[in-house]
Ligand SMILES: Nc1ncnc2c1ncn2[C@@H]1O[C@H](COP(=O)(O)OP(=O)(O)OP(=O)(O)O)[C@@H](O)[C@H]1O
């Protein structure tokens with residue numbers, strides 16, 4: 001890997017540990033992500049992938065180690081948390097759109113109430129984002145009236161409306177029917193091409209191979225192996241990695 | 250050729266779901282032997298009940314007791330000279346309802362027609378004087394005016410507009426009903442001891458709902474608070490209130506309140522004391538119902554809001570509460586209907602609400618033996634208003650698309 005200078009490393013995680021009661025879900029996880037990099041995290045179920053990326057925007061609190069996002073240390077300090085959250089977008093497996101609001105309202109809510117944009121301004125941004133994810137005609141519908149793929153694209157647009165520097169994806173296509181997976185992956189690939197920093201938990205190996213700059217393999221709360229996609233899919237070093245890849249490929 | 254080709258690809262209209270009356274009867278009442286038997290038995294039973302009821306209503310019942318005590322039933326001992334103020338309140342109500350209606354729905358549906366026809370229908374009541382009929386007509390006209398005016402208000406801000414309208418109406422109504430002071434020239438004070446009848450019942454219900462709802466929501470949120478002091482206080486309050494019957498709270502309000510107040514403290518209005526008891530009581534139940542709604546909102550909604558950077562307060566107000574309240578509208582309305590009917594308990598602590606007035610009428614030797622007529626009327630009035638509330642709740646649910654989104 002190339003030499004990393006501290007300046008362009010936008011996410012720095014050092015020896016992050018996390019316990020749920022007695023159970024240790026993250027064991028000294030360290031990872032450095034450069035600006036504009038796309039990192040895909042893979043690993044078996046229960047290996048701590050979700051827990052790890054949820055620590056980065058403080059949906060989970062880590063108990064040991066340090067996390068620094070865009071130069072802001074993630075501590076109990078509420079201002080830091082707010083700052084980090086406003087710079088990171090997150091897309092969930094279950095979309096988590098707000099069912100009582102229209103697509104347009106879903107997207108403009110945070111810009112209006114957090115960024116304090118004017119409503120018309122927020123709507124313009126929302127419209128251009130809906131165009132970008134390919135569903136401008138759905139603006140006035142409610143989430144319940146959309147297909148899963150459309151909902152996930154709205155969720156991506158909703159996150160992007162806050163103009164984040166980093167996007168976190170937690171298995172964004174796992175709840176989708178096969179024919180809808182591609183439309184969401186296409187949107188994500190385009191996003192990667194615009195230079196967004198992305199941290200993606202996914203089981204879509206095609207996406208990892210084509211889009212990722214680096215792949216991280218996690219197992220039982222540890223980072224087992226990190227490397228480029230070629231490295232992973234042709235000459236993985238660790239026994240656990242090989243076993244996992246042989247199971248899913 | 251071309252037309253044939255296009256018509257072949259054009260999709261068919263959905264099959265019509267309309268039936269003829271005979272078809273409906275056959276499908277719903279006589280579809281099988283068992284169904285037919287059920288229908289016949291049920292009809293026979295209904296006829297049997299209705300027959301005796303109708304015979305009583307049209308032959309032996311002495312309905313004269315109602316027109317003779319009409320003013321008393323409607324407004325208790327509210328002075329006749331000030332009765333115009335009640336009409337003023339009704340005009341305002343007509344205007345407010347009209348306006349809220351046009352703000353919530355822009356179509357003229359059957360429901361609107363019902364509301365529209367209601368005052369006209371009331372004008373047909375045989376014993377009403379022409380003055381009453383004229384006033385009803387005015388309520389109607391003002392209601393239509395409010396509806397027309399509402400159409401010019403921007404629909405984007407309707408939530409806020411409706412809230413302001415309701416609050417403004419509540420305050421104005423109280424001022425008009427209560428008046429200013431003993432010797433004020435305009436709007437002399439009418440002490441609440443003179444308020445009674447349907448007026449008092451509706452006011453207790455109206456204010457009981459309007460005050461207990463926000464209090465209940467706060468308690469529900471308090472019960473889920475991260476701060477132990479607030480959480481424990483909410484739990485204690487809710488569990489204490491739910492453990493005692495309303496009537497005991499009413500008695501405590503009337504009898505025991507003075508014991509807690511310092512000597513020389515001005516005595517608190519008896520109606521107000523009853524209202525406070527009803528409000529405190531209802532708030533505890535509202536809190537539990539709302540809590541059910543809060544719990545029905547998934548964890549993912551909190552997380553999505555947090556991830557977007559919304560504050561805790563914004564998350565609650567913009568994401569969680571709207572969904573929670575929508576989910577519990579039917580339960581809350583059921584509870585509020587219960588509250589309306591429970592206001593009849595104030596008769597037991599000496600207030601003259603609808604039921605209290607009914608009892609005073611019965612105590613009058615002139616109207617001895619008219620219990621049946623009076624109580625049928627009281628029940629009828631309660632039913633009408635309860636039904637209107639449950640009807641309105643269904644409309645609101647439809648409007649919000651509850652269960653569809
Ligand atoms: N809130 C929680 N309380 C207790 N244990 C938890 C909690 N969340 C996660 N865990 C545990 O932590 C471990 C890691 O969970 P995590 O959700 O991060 O796994 P994952 O790699 O995302 O798995 P999957 O692919 O199934 O999503 C699991 O063993 C899980 O049971």
Ligand SMILES: [Mg+2]
Nearest residue numbers: 049050051171
């Ligand atoms: Mg997961």
